[in-house]
Amino acid sequence: MGVVLRPRAPVRRGWEAVPFSCNIPLMRGCSPDHGMLRFLTIEGGDGSGKSYQIRLLDEYLDARQVPRLLTREPGDTPLGKELRRLLLERGSQSLCQEAELFMILADRAQHVREVVRPALEQGKLVVSDRFADSTLTYQGYGRGMDLDLLRRLNHEATGGTMPDLTIVLDCPVEVALARAAERPDPRSAREDRFEAEGVAFQRRVRDGFLKLAEADPERYRVVDSEGPVEATQEQVRRILDERLGGYSAPGG
Ligand code: TYD
Numbered sequence: 001m002g003v004v005l006r007p008r009a010p011v012r013r014g015w016e017a018v019p020f021s022c023n024i025p026l027m028r029g030c031s032p033d034h035g036m037l038r039f040l041t042i043e044g045g046d047g048s049g050k051s052y053q054i055r056l057l058d059e060y061l062d063a064r065q066v067p068r069l070l071t072r073e074p075g076d077t078p079l080g081k082e083l084r085r086l087l088l089e090r091g092s093q094s095l096c097q098e099a100e101l102f103m104i105l106a107d108r109a110q111h112v113r114e115v116v117r118p119a120l121e122q123g124k125l126v127v128s129d130r131f132a133d134s135t136l137t138y139q140g141y142g143r144g145m146d147l148d149l150l151r152r153l154n155h156e157a158t159g160g161t162m163p164d165l166t167i168v169l170d171c172p173v174e175v176a177l178a179r180a181a182e183r184p185d186p187r188s189a190r191e192d193r194f195e196a197e198g199v200a201f202q203r204r205v206r207d208g209f210l211k212l213a214e215a216d217p218e219r220y221r222v223v224d225s226e227g228p229v230e231a232t233q234e235q236v237r238r239i240l241d242e243r244l245g246g247y248s249a250p251g252g
Pocket of ligand 1: 046050088129131132134135139194
């Protein structure tokens with residue numbers, strides 16, 4: 001038994017706690033308010049602008065006083081931080097793709113149980129910078145690993161906890177890689193193993209995201225992130241507006 005937040009009826013605007021009896025593992029769409037946004041993932045290739053867009057999105061959710069948790073993969077648990085370092089450092093080039101995959105899945109399994117589900121149970125909107133779709137695109141489309149196998153392994157790692165909505169930030173690979181190279185973030189000097197994979201790999205990743213989105217338009221929304229950050233954010237907010245509907249601050 002847990003609690004979810006849903007918008008009050010129009011005359012009593014704001015959030016209210018509502019008991020729900022959906023047993024963990026939480027499955028997409030199994031909440032009593034089918035279609036309500038509880039778990040949002042932001043995906044895209046390297047340099048697609050995810051981190052900055054999520055920062056702007058956080059300001060927007062803050063203004064709307066939406067209870068939320070921002071998180072990311074890999075690396076948002078103590079175990080994940082260790083795995084992230086091992087996965088992303090350029091010095092780990094010799095990591096074989098199977099070892100890479102199992103480290104990513106270990107990070108996800110821990111992340112879901114330690115971070116994502118507890119926040120969902122508290123009725124928060126969870127916003128994750130990358131999730132299971134990055135495995136399908138990077139390890140699947142990018143590295144050529146079997147997509148059905150990856151889907152099965154993702155299912156084991158997530159225990160069925162999947163996003164209600166996935167926003168894919170899409171941008172031409174050349175533009176994205178140029179942006180990634182210019183990142184003022186000091187971690188980029190060390191953490192660039194995937195960016196170092198080159199243009200052909202990044203193209204397969206981009207195509208992978210577009211294919212996933214095309215196959216399931218109900219869950220995915222593709223946002224063009226090539227233009228100015230404000231224009232991209234406007235598109236993101238428009239999508240969120242649709243999905244958050246009449247939500248407003250408690251007592252607002
Ligand atoms: P991230 O730090 O989010 O990179 P960026 O800020 O450039 O988007 O993610 C780190 C890298 O990990 C990214 O290049 C993609 C890779 N990755 C996978 O290959 N598979 C996965 O399942 C995940 C979650 C990430």
